[in-house]
Amino acid sequence: MRRRNIEYIILLLVAVMLFGPGRAYGDINSQFVPDTDGIDTDGDGNPNNDHVFVHLAAGDGATNMADGKFQYIFSFADVTGVPDNMVMHVGMFAADFSAPTLVFKEGQIVFLSLSNVGMMLRPDLFDPHTVHFHGFPQAAAVFDGVPASSISINMGSTLTYYYKLVEPGTFMYHCHVEATEHMQMGMLGNLYVLPKQNNLPDGTDLNGFTHHTGYKYVYNDGDGSTYYDVEYPLQFSGFDPAFHDASLTVQPLPFAAMEDKYAMLNGRGYPDTVNTAVLWTSGSELAEYGVESTPSRKIHSFITGVQGQKILLRLSSLSTVHFFTITTTLGVPGKVVGQGARLLRGPDGKDTSYMASSFTLGGGEAKDVIFDTTDVAPGTYALYTTNLNFLSNDKEDYGGMMTEIVISAP
Numbered sequence: 001m002r003r004r005n006i007e008y009i010i011l012l013l014v015a016v017m018l019f020g021p022g023r024a025y026g027d028i029n030s031q032f033v034p035d036t037d038g039i040d041t042d043g044d045g046n047p048n049n050d051h052v053f054v055h056l057a058a059g060d061g062a063t064n065m066a067d068g069k070f071q072y073i074f075s076f077a078d079v080t081g082v083p084d085n086m087v088m089h090v091g092m093f094a095a096d097f098s099a100p101t102l103v104f105k106e107g108q109i110v111f112l113s114l115s116n117v118g119m120m121l122r123p124d125l126f127d128p129h130t131v132h133f134h135g136f137p138q139a140a141a142v143f144d145g146v147p148a149s150s151i152s153i154n155m156g157s158t159l160t161y162y163y164k165l166v167e168p169g170t171f172m173y174h175c176h177v178e179a180t181e182h183m184q185m186g187m188l189g190n191l192y193v194l195p196k197q198n199n200l201p202d203g204t205d206l207n208g209f210t211h212h213t214g215y216k217y218v219y220n221d222g223d224g225s226t227y228y229d230v231e232y233p234l235q236f237s238g239f240d241p242a243f244h245d246a247s248l249t250v251q252p253l254p255f256a257a258m259e260d261k262y263a264m265l266n267g268r269g270y271p272d273t274v275n276t277a278v279l280w281t282s283g284s285e286l287a288e289y290g291v292e293s294t295p296s297r298k299i300h301s302f303i304t305g306v307q308g309q310k311i312l313l314r315l316s317s318l319s320t321v322h323f324f325t326i327t328t329t330l331g332v333p334g335k336v337v338g339q340g341a342r343l344l345r346g347p348d349g350k351d352t353s354y355m356a357s358s359f360t361l362g363g364g365e366a367k368d369v370i371f372d373t374t375d376v377a378p379g380t381y382a383l384y385t386t387n388l389n390f391l392s393n394d395k396e397d398y399g400g401m402m403t404e405i406v407i408s409a410p
Helices: 002-020 084-091 179-184 241-248 282-286
Strands: 051-064 070-078 099-105 107-119 132-134 160-166 169-176 186-195 230-239 262-265 279-281 294-297 303-306 311-319 324-327 334-339 354-355 356-359 366-372 381-385 404-406
Touching: 051 084, 051 099, 051 279, 070 099, 070 186, 070 241, 070 282, 084 107, 099 107, 169 179, 169 230, 169 311, 169 366, 179 241, 186 230, 230 303, 230 324, 262 303, 303 311, 311 356, 356 366
Parallel strands: 051 107, 099 186, 230 311, 303 404
Antiparallel strands: 051 070, 107 160, 132 169, 169 186, 230 262, 279 294, 311 366, 324 356, 324 381, 334 354, 334 366, 381 404
């Protein structure tokens, strides 16, 4: 480890002792209340597994774009199961982009501990962080993650959020402190909640549709209309390389000139979107700080299915700059069954779902789209943005917001 990096770590630890709330050496203290009430609230038949614990670390890290460019990021890392006294060590410079995907069940009670582990490459920054569960009907504002009405977490400290999951749907999460900056820097991830209807007894009649064990639905539709076989969360995002470079080199941040040059699905541009492996970050910038390569891109966007299956795409966007429109070459339209984590039904129960061939999302929006592949021939198809300027990795053509859908024969 280089001397410069050692000096940075010393400065970071001094900052934690001086500015961290709670005890002088910080307060990494995750909290979880085990489920012992004997009541089955998520409907899966087990009354003692309804409480869920997740521990995230918030800090900095790095990633590579599909053309190889090094990008400095802020984001989250999953440190669930890491002893509290090791979270600073494990979570420092471990940020993932996209952030870890969170999947819960309706009826569960979630204890999500967020620990702020600081900025390894920018130890002069003491940014607090939060988790904002976007679109969630939060009963207590204190856990909403919006600094004006809730708590933000200073460096070296932990806050445990409490969520009682009362609604299914496709949500998302991000840091809400200095939101434009922290979201542009990468503090965003997929989050969705599965409905209780998945756990109905085998043979249950849903208004003429027969439920069987293992069947999956997007919502509690009551009629099987949101049934699907396989699902893929796809989050739209974009990076402005000038903004990220300025964040690393301590230059004034160009908010007014923000322009995304890298459009991505789940934190990757094509062809990295179809690579199912965990991708590691490398670059001379890391070597300068004495840091080895890190596994920062863990979520691919490669979609596969068998002819006849229904494929659910959980689309969400946390772009800070652009609207994005995507389409496919499957040759069949998709059925939009949900929007904004809500089943598309009128107040009188009327079905307001619709068929479409393209789907447009702005920052903070989500849509649930089901593709029926019964009439789709086996083969490889493209899912891509119709914003043609985003089918590139900055100046490199044939990249950006695009992935592949492979349909195999039954």
